[in-house]
Amino acid sequence: MANGGPEIEQLIQLLARLPGLGPRSARRAVLHLIKKKEQLMLPLSAALDRAVVAVKSCEVCGNVDTISPCSICSDARRGESGILIVVEDVADLWALERAGVGQVRYHVLGGVLSPLDGVGPDDLNLDGLIGRAHGYSEIVLAMNATVEGQTTAHYITDRLAGTGIKVTRLAHGVPVGGELDYLDEGTLSQALKARTEI
Numbered sequence: 635m636a637n638g639g640p641e642i643e644q645l646i647q648l649l650a651r652l653p654g655l656g657p658r659s660a661r662r663a664v665l666h667l668i669k670k671k672e673q674l675m676l677p678l679s680a681a682l683d684r685a686v687v688a689v690k691s692c693e694v695c696g697n698v699d700t701i702s703p704c705s706i707c708s709d710a711r712r713g714e715s716g717i718l719i720v721v722e723d724v725a726d727l728w729a730l731e732r733a734g735v736g737q738v739r740y741h742v743l744g745g746v747l748s749p750l751d752g753v754g755p756d757d758l759n760l761d762g763l764i765g766r767a768h769g770y771s772e773i774v775l776a777m778n779a780t781v782e783g784q785t786t787a788h789y790i791t792d793r794l795a796g797t798g799i800k801v802t803r804l805a806h807g808v809p810v811g812g813e814l815d816y817l818d819e820g821t822l823s824q825a826l827k828a829r830t831e832i
């Protein structure tokens with residue numbers, strides 16, 4: 635139901651399509667933007683205009699940046715560790731960078747294998763990964779701990795078998811600050827399997 639004209643209604647509908655925002659949150663956001671036209675709406679509109687022109691996908695790793703190759707791929711120090719971390723999405727790359735994982739490079743798959751959703755190997759940036767893997771001494775598979783994520787990790791491991799490149803994956807287990815009593819059985823049994831010597 636339109637309350638304030640088609641322009642406002644369209645804005646609400648577009649914002650409601652953003653992850654984490656439903657129609658209710660979108661209406662609140664739009665109302666806030668209208669009230670803060672000078673401080674928020676105009677700068678946001680200008681920032682969106684600039685981002686539309688500037689943002690591009692890195693031709694090497696699939697990261698988003700304003701240059702391609704991206705600033706991570708262009709940084710020579712990043713190549714020295716020989717570590718390439720494979721992630722499903724740019725959001726995962728950002729999370730690892732926030733965690734300060736060090737001088738590593740990344741490869742963004744753009745999703746995971748999911749036969750039910752019709753996502754096959756050709757739909758992901760897998761050939762790009764196989765093509766550049768030879769330049770690294772270790773490939774770290776940092777897929778989500780979901781069935782699809784692990785299926786994708788197995789697929790990549792198979793594709794890299796026989797190349798001599800070390801393939802590792804993130805440990806699954808007890809989160810930092812986590813209490814054993816609150817963990818689900820799957821996580822707890824994975825943590826026991828992946829135990830390490832102190």
Ligand code: ZN
Binds near residue numbers: 692
């Ligand atoms: Zn890149």
